[in-house]
Amino acid sequence: MEFLTVTGRGRRYLAGLSLIIPLAVLPVVYAGPLEDCPEYTQYGVPGTIGDLLCRKGYLLAHDPVRKTPIWVIEHLTMERLDGPHKRSDRFKADPDLEPGQRAELSDYKKSGYARGHMAPADNMKWDKQAMAESFYLSNMVPQVGPMNSGIWRILEAKVQKWAKDRGGVFVFTGPIYLKDTDTKSIGTNKVAVPDQLYKIVFDPQAHEAIAFAMPNGKLETEDMATFIVSIDLIETLTDLDFLSELDEAEQMEIESQGVGKMWQ
Numbered sequence: 001m002e003f004l005t006v007t008g009r010g011r012r013y014l015a016g017l018s019l020i021i022p023l024a025v026l027p028v029v030y031a032g033p034l035e036d037c038p039e040y041t042q043y044g045v046p047g048t049i050g051d052l053l054c055r056k057g058y059l060l061a062h063d064p065v066r067k068t069p070i071w072v073i074e075h076l077t078m079e080r081l082d083g084p085h086k087r088s089d090r091f092k093a094d095p096d097l098e099p100g101q102r103a104e105l106s107d108y109k110k111s112g113y114a115r116g117h118m119a120p121a122d123n124m125k126w127d128k129q130a131m132a133e134s135f136y137l138s139n140m141v142p143q144v145g146p147m148n149s150g151i152w153r154i155l156e157a158k159v160q161k162w163a164k165d166r167g168g169v170f171v172f173t174g175p176i177y178l179k180d181t182d183t184k185s186i187g188t189n190k191v192a193v194p195d196q197l198y199k200i201v202f203d204p205q206a207h208e209a210i211a212f213a214m215p216n217g218k219l220e221t222e223d224m225a226t227f228i229v230s231i232d233l234i235e236t237l238t239d240l241d242f243l244s245e246l247d248e249a250e251q252m253e254i255e256s257q258g259v260g261k262m263w264q
Contacts (some may be wrong), residue, residue: 017037023079029206032054033106034054034059036054037054038198039075040054040058040075040170041059041073042075042204042244043202043204043242043244043245043246044241044242044243044246045061045071045072045073045244046060046070046172046238046241046244047057047061047070047071047239047241048061048062048071049061049063050062050064050070050089051063051064051097051138053096053097053138055119055130055134055136055139056129056130056133057074057080057123057124057131057133057134058072058073058074058119058126058130058133058134058139059072059073060073060118060119060136060138060139062094062097062102063160063192064097064101064102065192066175066177066191066192067101067102067103067107067137067189067190067191067192068103068141068191068192068194069118069138069139069141069173069175069177070115070174070175070238070240071173071174071189071219071238071240072118072119072139072173072174073170073171074119074123074171075168075169075171076159076160076163076168076169076170076171077163077167078163078164078167078168079126080123080124080126081160081164082125082126083124083125083126083127084125085125085126085127085128085130085131086125087121087131088121088131088132088137089135090132091105091108091115091135091137091140092135092136092137093136094136094137094138095136096138097138098218100189102137102138103137103138103187103189103191104137104187104188104189105137106187106188107186107187107188107189107191108140108142108186108191110241111142111186111187112186113142113143113144113145113184113186113193114143114144114145114148114149115137115140115142115143116140116141116142116143116147116148116149116152117134117139117140118139118140118141118173118174118175119134119139119171119173120134120156121134121135122156122160123156123160136175141192141193141194141197141216142186142191142193142194143149143194144216144217144218145216146218146219147216147217147218149196150218150219150221151214151219151221151223152197152214154221155199155212155224159171159201161193162201162203166203166205166206168205169201169203169204170201170202170204170206171200171201172198172199172202172242173197173198173199173200174197174198174240175194175195175196175197175198175216175239176195176196176198176213176234176238177192177194178195178196178237181195182194193198194216195215195216196213196214196215196216196217196237197213197214198211198212198213198214198234198238199211199212200212200231200234200242202230202243203262206261207246207250207254207255208257208261209231209243209254209255209257209262210257210259210263211228211229211233211234212224212228213227213229213233213234213237214227216230226262228256228258228263229258230256230257231255231256231257232255232256243255
């Protein structure tokens with residue numbers, strides 16, 4: 001394992017590098033120091049590769065090569081399940097990322113792919129700034145349209161219901177790029193098209209979790225249960241480490257679960 005020490009706004013940060021990408025193309029920048037986002041890091045961060053961006057409604061790591069998130073963390077609480085702020089639909093390039101290392105609106109235009117939120121806009125009605133930041137393209141991946149408006153939207157609604165029923169959940173979302181396939185891309189900036197998308201929902205009260213890995217394609221909503229997987233599998237596919245702040249034995253138990261109580 002190689003390590004790179006980088007500096008962000010006066011803070012030194014140690015980033016473990018496991019991807020076969022030249023170090024020179026992996027700068028780390030901050031929209032705010034990681035220490036300013038403690039709400040989202042209570043159970044650890046899945047990885048330290050990429051541009052760490054602390055937002056009002058989420059924390060993410062952005063891949064400047066693929067121009068998509070690596071992971072996004074939300075804390076969906078009872079208080080955040082509703083609010084007065086309507087969906088803005090004001091998509092824009094992330095102002096905290098440099099041109100050439102981010103997706104642009106032109107990349108998605110006539111691409112045949114939807115701008116798929118990883119932290120959903122429907123989870124941001126509680127705050128005007130959170131809603132606006134959810135439409136930054138750093139929070140998006142090129143997603144097949146029927147998936148975006150179909151099974152993925154229904155899954156997001158289920159997550160909201162789990163948060164309401166359980167008093168709050170942590171949600172980890174992001175793309176999966178399979179290592180044995182050629183990665184498609186869109187636009188001048190070559191925004192990578194994921195092979196799959198993952199979503200992990202963790203109940204910190206019951207210490208239960210459920211995880212999904214879905215192909216980025218047209219899927220039937222009634223087949224949702226067939227895409228339930230273990231967190232272990234998602235970690236294998238992404239080289240990430242979720243819930244790392246849990247006791248090791250508990251982490252292993254939770255991450256090895258398949259269909260558990262949360263689905264019942």
